[in-house]
Amino acid sequence: MTVLEHHDAVGAVTGPVAADAPRTFLPQLDREPGPAEQSRIRPGTSGNAKLAVAGAAAAGLSMGLLLTVGIGLIPAGWTLIVSYLWFVLIYSALVFMREQYSAVRDRFMTVLMVSAGVTVLGTLALVIGFVFTRGQEPLAYWNFFSQDMTGVGPLSGLDQGGILHALVGTLQQIGIALAITLPLGLTTAIYLNEVGGRFAKVVRTVVEAMTALPSVVAGLFIYASVVMVITHQTNGFAAALAITVLMLPIMIRSADVVLRLVPGNLREAGLALGAGQWAVVWHVVLPTVRSGLATAVILATAHGIGETAPVLLTSGFTGVMNLNPFSGPQTPLPLAALELVRSPVPQMVARGFATAAFLLFVVLILFILARWVGGQEAGKATDAQLRRMAARSRQDLPRIEKNYHDFNYQQEKE
């Protein structure tokens, strides 16, 4: 860049201008984005308030322990609940000693809100922790991932048998489902946003309602329309279709939300430069939301992999490897977990938990992948992405300058 002159806020040149060389001014694209604006009001963070919480927590826990373990008035399993109730009571009393009634109510409600958040987070941690703890034993054996259940009896040890057949089943079924959902879902989402009209509104309403389609109903539908009419047997393809029916509305809806974030003036800029509608969609709209669309696809995949009820009705159950999704039963992971857990044999139940833990692990990986691809919020670029965009834009500068010079040179010749 060759910016030498002083210029004021609006970009008007105020310094001495050299008459001979034409110059281009660029905004400073390589500047780091500034820090986010601080919120202006930040109530309730004084040291006194923090100490009151800590003191009340200690007092509540002491009271809980005293009443349950100490005196034995209440069974020990209730310790946490009793402590929590005493904490809320003591904390409210502490605030009441120093503040007005409205402040007491404010703190009380804040405690309730935080408690709700902690309960939800705690449940998530419990669910993940419990399934991984119960399923850790079979996961330690390599044959769990390299064998199917052929010849595995109820008394076989954990060093025999595995879930390779279910893994293959899940991969094939989700592959087929994605092959249908991806083009159809993205096309429809683009139709809803870019073409629009009265019919698009109808489609959007129906799709939104279908995101809550009960999963077992999707299974029944495929059972009635495909298994009973066409294939006359349960197989992997029917299961893939059932997953498709469930994934399609989820993908359309999230892609629709992402596409809505494209600013209208970007489209208008493209149209004003003379591009047609298709050119604007292909060169402006889709590149703008590429990462958001990828996130939508990955999250829909994560939901599709975990669906159990539809495949229960359509895939059939087998413990044997079946590489052909179009013939014979083919069990995917969630169904394998369900069937194994319902067995009365402890080793089978352990295998079921391990299958569920593995399934959860896959979903976690997909979820992290989606966050990594799409950033925190769909349609918003991260700092690194902004820098890369700026760098790409700077690469165009020499070309633009060259065109400008050539143009001036030709004019001078004439």
Added chain:
Amino acid sequence: MSTFASATLTPERPADEADLAKPRTLRNTYTGSDHAFRGITFTGGIIVLAIMLLVGAFLASNGIQAVNEVGLGKFLTTANWAPESNDFGIAAVLLGTVQIAAVALLVAMPLALGTSLFITEVAGGWLRKVLTSMVDLLAAVPSVVFGLWGAYMLQPNIVDFSKWISVWFGWIPLFQVDGVDPASPLRDTVPFTASTFIAGLVVAMMIVPIQTSIMTESFRRAPVGEREGAFALGATRWGMIRTVVLPFGKGGIIGGTMLGLGRALGETIAIYLIISPVFEIKFHILEKGANSIAAMIALKYSESNEFAMSALMAAGFSLFLMTMVVNFTASAIIAKSRSGADSEG
């Protein structure tokens, strides 16, 4: 979108130049690729709409055979499910479905409301991002995993609480449990397992994420000016929430709760793993034995002949209708509360 609509431009001109004062029409000209693009995406929309409408059509056409056999009135009022002896109906399972969903909603709604207020109003910076991610992650946990957690971890730990409720509040018919002697010193918790209450608790944890994300979205839209106005008038944070955030987010609260209800009605595998199915009309939510339409379908499909399958299709269709009504209403409420909030950037 309106971007592509044709517009009319009326330039201001002196009246005597009448021929020039005609409005100039600006027309869109689509090229061949534009027409192909519009055609292909339109086809996609039609295919999707057709699939979604076919779901209802197939269930209805397959289920009508069984319903005709016994008559609609008997189908709606019979509690038993025995298609082989022509004695079946959805009265018990429908009631069970509604009971489980009601328990789930009663637990999930305050949790979701508190969590979303925590995310939008209390937590800040990184904590808010982490919380939002965790709620989204909870939504992605497969239902079979939730079912396993509910059946093998929650159930053994919650039965004592069930017993406590029934001992102290058993005089309310809803919490009554038959066949239990509260004075007995034995820890007999079997009558409290596999109940509507426990199934409802697990379903509650599964619908918290969708409710939370809808509520969070609507609370974020509460205008900053009004928030700061409330603070400037001396409101505490809760005072501000009560007078600004909650009134502005009312549509989101109602809509999100109803979306959660739609999910709760259709939940299958988690309920299937927990309950022990009974086909009778009962209101004792703490007692062993419960049922729901979705769980019944998952339970009965394998032992069904063609006619019994038709009966299951009819039950599935009634579930389909119920969730669609709930969901359409929820979408309408959310869309109404959102209108005018969006603007072009």
